[in-house]
Amino acid sequence: MSEEKLMSKKKPAYPVNPKLDAYLDKYSRKIEIPIFYEDLLRFSGSVVVEDAEGNDTLWVRVFYAEFDREEIDLSLKKVYSILHSDGGDRILEYLNIDAVDYCTFGNSKPFRIKVRNILNDNYTYFYVKKTDASRVYGLELEHILSPYNLNFLVYKDTLIEEHIAGIPGDVFIKDFLPDLSNREKAQLAKEFVKFNERCMIRLLGDMRSYNYVIVPVHDFDHVVYKIRAIDFDQQCFEGKLKVYRPQFFKENFQMVELVRNRLQKNSVDQYKIEERSIVAKRILSSEGRIMQLEDIAKLDNISLPENIERLKGEIYDLTLDMDFKKSTTMGEVLALALDFVKRNYQDVSMKQIIEKKF
Known part of the structure; x- marks a missing residue:
């Protein structure tokens, strides 16, 4: 699918409403x-x-x-x-x-x-x-649901963001990826699977290679590579589910090939489950704050009607959860997506407890 068809031409900026403004003040x-x-x-x-x-x-x-x-x-x-x-x-x-x-x-x-x-x-x-409400939601969700804390400030129409250090993905793919060892390539492939899953869960779109950085972390006798999003403009806007999955952008083709060549399907499935479980744990540990943000987003205008209709339909096709079909705002779709991940984690955990007990 071409980039023009995958992404909208231009996303409008959405204002920060009074409830979101109060939330930002509170935190x-x-x-x-x-x-x-x-x-x-x-x-x-x-x-x-x-x-x-x-x-x-x-x-x-x-x-x-x-x-x-x-x-x-x-x-x-x-x-x-x-x-x-x-x-x-x-x-x-x-x-x-x-x-x-x-x-x-x-x-x-x-x-x-x-x-x-x-x-x-x-x-x-x-x-x-x-300042753009989409970007604010994206930054706050990244702070709460990703492995990384984010420091940012909002005042009226101005947003201040701290710098996220790392090697831009497109630069890394071109200049560093070819020289990685097989072990390092396998580890980076694992990280890309998890990053891909995390973006989809919290509806962060447009993670082309220049919108994330790769961070080398030295750990004893080897280097571990982490992937961090650096652009949050496309939080909860697009109607195509593929936009929220980095694997579908042509700029990430070499990363997708890395996964295909270095990981077996069972490993990919395992890493997806691991990431969903970690995100679910973060939702549960910050549930009060997440619910406040969700309640604000549910009533906010942060997307177009046609995008909402398409996305809720595509997520229903994936999950078969009827609640998605009933949603009317992008904030409701986001809240349901996070709740779906949380409920599935809790259901599995309860099943394991029951199986252990009996």
Whole structure:
């Protein structure tokens, strides 16, 4: 299936409604910041950012007029302090804003801020984007249901995201994958199966290779590879179930081939069950918070009617759960999907307890 047919042309941005805003406030995601996304659009010039091989990265480095630059730099340092520290001013004198880059590709058109500690030259990044309810739901679900915590802030129409470190998937596939040992390839194949399952369960779409990173973790005498999503724009929007399964994007063809060549079907099924069980445990351990988010999403407008109709039908065909056919919003579809995973885990656990007892 071609990419044009698999994905919608463009996803609209959805506003954060008052209930979601209150939820963000409750969990310390809503914090007043000294600069807005619109402020960063006042740049007066830019140059193309190229990679080490001289290729266009689709980012441009922007420059501001002298009377704007000092104010913008100070505000961005304060944002860094709020995001990564206690929000105080005492660390600001040790920080420098080395670069402000603007992405010309994709829906979110983010700014990437490079912040350097002048005492030791350590640096990190954070991102400034326009607030979109889909992205907020995606970030919060990633924080709760994935193996990784996420730090982000929302204030009015501006979203601040921490940088997720790792090797971009497309770069890894091209430059690193061919040199992996057979053992490492098998381990990465396992991780891709789990990542694929996790995205489908929580309806995170568009995980093409450049929308996730691969993180090498050194563990005693070998390297373990983890996969992390880095783009959450396509949370609960598309109507095609395939969009929520990374395996169906042509950019991931080599990862799919890795699974096909390195794992037997029984192993793939085992890893899927493991991932569903882990997600179910996370749902149960954070059930109060998840239910609050679900209740807000159920009443929210975060997709198109035709997408909702198609997705609930396709998930019904997969699960044969009649509740999906009765759903009327994308939030209801999401809540039912998470509940389906939780119920199946609990049913299996209860069955095992009964079999053990009797």
